[in-house]
Amino acid sequence: MTKYVYDFAEGGRDLKDLLGGKGGNLAEMARLGLPVPPGFTITTDACRAFLRTGRAPYGLDDEIELHLERLEERAGRRFGDPADPLLVSVRSGAKFSMPGMMETILDVGLTDATVAGLAARTGDERFAQDCYRRLIQMYGRTVCGIPGDAFTGDSVERHKAIFREYTGHDFPQDPREQLDTAIRAVFTSWNSERAVLYRRQERIPSNLGTAVNVVAMVFGNLGADSGTGVAFTRDPATGERGVYGDYLANAQGEDVVAGIRNTMPLQDLEQRDKASYDELMSIMATLEEHYKDLCDIEFTIERGKLWMLQTRVGKRTAAAAFVIASQLVDEGLIDLDEALTRVTGTQLAQLMFPTFDFTGGPRRIGTGVAASPGAAVGVAVFDSKRAAEVAADGTPVILVRRETNPDDLPGMIAAQGILTSRGGKTSHAAVVARGMGKTCVCGATLDVELNEGDLVSIDGTAGAVYLGAVPVQPSPVVRYFEGELAPDADPLVRAVDRLLTHADKRRRLSVRANADTAADAARARRFGAQGIGLCRTEHMFLGARRTLVERLILARTAEQREAALAALLPLQRDDFTALLREMAGLPVTIRLIDPPLHEFLPPLEELAVRVARAEERGEDPGHDRDLLDAVHRLHEDNPMLGLRGVRLGLVIPGLFAMQVRAIAEAAARVPGSRAEIMVPLVGAVQELETVRAEAQRLLAEIGVAARIGTMIEVPRAALTAGEIARAADFFSFGTNDLTQMGWGFSRDDVEGAFFRQYFELGIFGVSPFESIDRDGVGRLIRIAVAEGRTAHPGLHIGVCGEHGGDPDSVHFFHEVGLDYVSCSPFRVPVARLEAGRAAVEATGSDSR
């Protein structure tokens, strides 16, 4: 039978899937002998079963009973005991942190009968009444859906009356009933609107469910010798060792996170309560030693006794992640391989965002806590809903609030940055913004009054606020890549250089860039690209050259067609020459033209309306009429599934030949050039064979050697890769089309239409256009790699879809054994880092 409840002594952080982050880490601390209040965790399995069926799974109630008995034993109090009642908190805790998104209920177990016992134990009647009142309110809101602000007045009797009024029954007096309904309410809160929104934003799968932690209550609000705090084991912004935290005397934990009351620096606790302070420092050292990483913690002191309520590997800024990983190597806590696993490509991408350029001496109007780094400019808006509306028009917005709470999430998502006047690094605004990679300044004092619509700039790295739009400048990491900063310019650049260098040493995947121009290619090379994986030749048909393509399309005779192609040839040859020159010594994969030709003509509706209007006015539509005829002739109901790619090459005489000739003649001009010719949209080996034969004839004629390969982007190409490999020197997965055709939806048409719904239903955790769909599209890739290599052992295989720069996807491409990934120039460092991480992870799992 499935085990649904784990005592803290039974769990550990390895069981996060089952126990959630909070439950796993509480168990870990308990096993380290740290002072954790007794408690147990109800698994995510139980939550999922509950959400599926609407009732607790069979056996859960009995298991809870059993563990409650053990808890009573360990706590030395009994649940419902009028003399000295055990009270518990019921807390959510998912695998991935979702701060404040789900429910927590404190003081469960308080009833008319037990409230006196609590008063007796604490010697504080008012405190006991206050706890009871809070329970009725929290329980009423969470379990029964009574609006939070419905509870007015401050007597228990008044709260009970309000409860009765809303629910039609009395506040439950059976502690076990309170516990069971509270647990169910926490389960249910997994699907609350704000939790769903947060998960979508954070790409957390919606089918995980939350664990529930039932923990004996400890009280930080029993007077001056009690209190509560949060802390980091080192500075989460820079990685420096020291004491970083906030403490609030005579308060419950929620008060700190909410940022409502101003906290004191943790250092000051040493003078108030040296014993607790020293114990805390020692515990923090133990945790760092054990987790070998920066941890954050929550603790409560109840009348001089320290209790650890939570720990986890601490969130940090992207820059701190790199710096800390490098520091931990210096301190001998971890090696470079381990350091690579501590940073992510997503963080590196964040570090490549630009920052403010202060040379203009912008007007600084305030200072606050540097809560989440970056530079953001926008108009001030003071309401979350309004912020979302303003941003919907494309106007950049800075959301300005006293403090934020989970209801502000839509506004935070819509905004460029968040500015608050209350709270610190651990406030809701700070934690959520860091999670999103959004710029945030907290607890700022301004020397002018802002009005809605004022342009404001916030610097989340320095904690500064400026009036007006401050110009932005490239990030130091980018300047290092561009060669403008030395690798030891500052600790961040040093850490990035060190970790990327190690990633380059470890990775097996090589990294190329998608670039269509010499300028893009040059940048890609500076960013570490080892070649061009995709040059889209159709981009060379735009602009002024569009008229040449028009001539090609409108050609009525072979002579007109050949003339149009002949005019394009030298232009293409010059483009390729510049590109090959820039990448001399490195491979450059040039894809023959892919899109349907009507993409180069004006849209059907526009032309039809222009012609109709001219006719109504009695005018001659002239050239528009010819164009409309051509558009009608070429019109396709589904151009994505129409005359494009290799089909164009087979149907329009001379088109591919012109391109191949341009490539070959360019290659002949550039010493050390390594051009590769890529045929798009192949679905059958005969297509490739036909194009290949003609290309080889032309290459031989011009006396140039070039590899000839194909995109694998049509499902059938993957399914018959064993055949196709016989005619290909290389494969390059076009994962955009493969995703479109594998799922049967076009990116342009459906992302707006139903993806939102699909995220909410949990059909996707992430858009399959962002991160490769391993089960479906990924299976096609596995088939093609395996069968392509069997048929053609030397086959070179890469990917050039947008997935080539996506961290998760890079890991997948490593796993399935590709030779390279290709992505946009700015993603090249990301891909290098992730390819290194993938290799290290694979080694790790091999040696386990």
Add this chain to the structure above:
Amino acid sequence: MTKYVYDFAEGGRDLKDLLGGKGGNLAEMARLGLPVPPGFTITTDACRAFLRTGRAPYGLDDEIELHLERLEERAGRRFGDPADPLLVSVRSGAKFSMPGMMETILDVGLTDATVAGLAARTGDERFAQDCYRRLIQMYGRTVCGIPGDAFTGDSVERHKAIFREYTGHDFPQDPREQLDTAIRAVFTSWNSERAVLYRRQERIPSNLGTAVNVVAMVFGNLGADSGTGVAFTRDPATGERGVYGDYLANAQGEDVVAGIRNTMPLQDLEQRDKASYDELMSIMATLEEHYKDLCDIEFTIERGKLWMLQTRVGKRTAAAAFVIASQLVDEGLIDLDEALTRVTGTQLAQLMFPTFDFTGGPRRIGTGVAASPGAAVGVAVFDSKRAAEVAADGTPVILVRRETNPDDLPGMIAAQGILTSRGGKTSHAAVVARGMGKTCVCGATLDVELNEGDLVSIDGTAGAVYLGAVPVQPSPVVRYFEGELAPDADPLVRAVDRLLTHADKRRRLSVRANADTAADAARARRFGAQGIGLCRTEHMFLGARRTLVERLILARTAEQREAALAALLPLQRDDFTALLREMAGLPVTIRLIDPPLHEFLPPLEELAVRVARAEERGEDPGHDRDLLDAVHRLHEDNPMLGLRGVRLGLVIPGLFAMQVRAIAEAAARVPGSRAEIMVPLVGAVQELETVRAEAQRLLAEIGVAARIGTMIEVPRAALTAGEIARAADFFSFGTNDLTQMGWGFSRDDVEGAFFRQYFELGIFGVSPFESIDRDGVGRLIRIAVAEGRTAHPGLHIGVCGEHGGDPDSVHFFHEVGLDYVSCSPFRVPVARLEAGRAAVEATGSDSR
């Protein structure tokens, strides 16, 4: 090393792939001891190698030399011997018969030096000169491309001069050079324009190549005791035993087939040359006994000596195929299983075409040979090119010619029927028309003169010609299916009934129909459908109901949307009630709405132009403006890959629920109904789970049970079928979409655009929309069947794409283990027959 040449003694009909039909059967006859002139066959391997590289494969020349020596030995003459030269014919012969499409060269080996030897041997100087003249002309045309009509005059010297004039060199005097170049010319003729066209029409793969037969010449034109003929071993139109053939005294074989000279009935040979006639009758009996089927033969008598030049299992009309198969069973030559392999679904489909209704007493204007059955009406056109032009406008055409030759192929393809004034059942027109399933009357004498444009009706079953358009009537086979004719009404209906009954006994696949209306369902049931495999509910949204769909689309509030759905509910319920009533006791699979909603609105361009014109005129576009807004809002660049199928159901609240409710309420009204609910376009199990959960709630509420399953039509659905099967009671492959997405082309957009090119390049032998693509799309089907069944052992699996009624595809679906196929009502008998044949073939190959 590959063996490229087979002596007749080495081959046999099992080697048709390699030796072609003619070569294989010549070898078979040689092994039966029948009088075949000595010869050898050059394989299709050699042809393919030649076509690929442009030169003879290594070793071929030596092999030919060796076999030529053996041939000389057996013939008792030497190639190039001036005294008594060996002459050979060089004949094409592909795996599948392509009558007259490729080249043949006779009398190879005649030179200035040997022509005298031939004259001496035959004692006929004029004959020898005539042969030489013919060789120069045939060789000139075939090998050197000299137009056939360039050769005027009738002296050898004149022909040699013309040859020199066109080629710039003398007619080759080396017999071996003649032979080698002739062989190459035959190879090359595989890709002649008419051969390519014929293959496309007949669905013969373009990559097979032809074999070449080199055979010692025998002469039917050496006087009155010589001649040539063709014959069938029984009547190819009815299957009756008897003597069916044509004989032409003092002629070469080509003269008979060309239909230029009028032949005598074969019976008359008995009086001219009883010995040869008796030997021929005995040989025909041997062949029928050996092949256990109707054979056709070609023979030549050279001065009283009978030579067999060709045999093969004879082509026959569709009706004869059924009747003969049944007769052969009666005669004890074959059993019913074998009889099933002698007929095809394609033939059965032909028999279901309508025939003329003569009750109006149409004006019969002529009688001819019933060369290819059917009833055709059209305007008379006398030229093939013109026929193709007229038909291109959609006008039905009867091609009227004195006789046809391979150049007439485009016109024959374009025409409804063919009418000739010369030739018989074995003429070019007759053979080609029968192959195409086109109506044909040959050798007709008319009592009025036809003019181009006259409306004419021809009856290929009776050999009659009528002036004007004769009304057509249903075929007797259809009347039998409809219950209007008894199963023993005539020999054809009896044979069809007998073979279909046997097919039903043998087949494992059950056969359902695609039907959207009660009338279609009723017909399908009469035709033997065992259920409805696909009812497309969107067809119920058309016509007068379109305005309701418009209301649904234009709804701005939930109330408006619900009102539009509520108005549709009773209409859908009535549709389903009628359908379920018609199919009581049998399963009816109803697919929830699939197409994008904008399909129910007018096209974008039409609306935009209407609105623009109204505005130009200063008028208010009114409702058109609202519709245009809606069309813009719903517009998709690729609607095939857009918001359709299950996506619609998940995005538009209440849409699927309305349909499920209508199905459930209808099912509740009809006793014995077996409704099944099918969800379209599922790509991920979560989609199906979501729809299934809602549908099950509704079914439970109404108290009806129904299976819930899904289409497998998106590649990802096939790739994750193991997951999807957990939430499905059945799978139904939507092979149209699976083909579109698997290949990445949309049927509507590409068939015109590049399929023709693709047939010519051999990328397809058949359109993958007609016959399932086994390697690509078929692989997805295999994966889904295997993994679906593993995950869900009771899973019911069928197919409801148009492939369900395609003979080849039915065999594939049998092989991969589907439970049923579903096709249009008229294809149901075809699918029943082919499913039976597939089962018999599978047993055959098992027991081998």
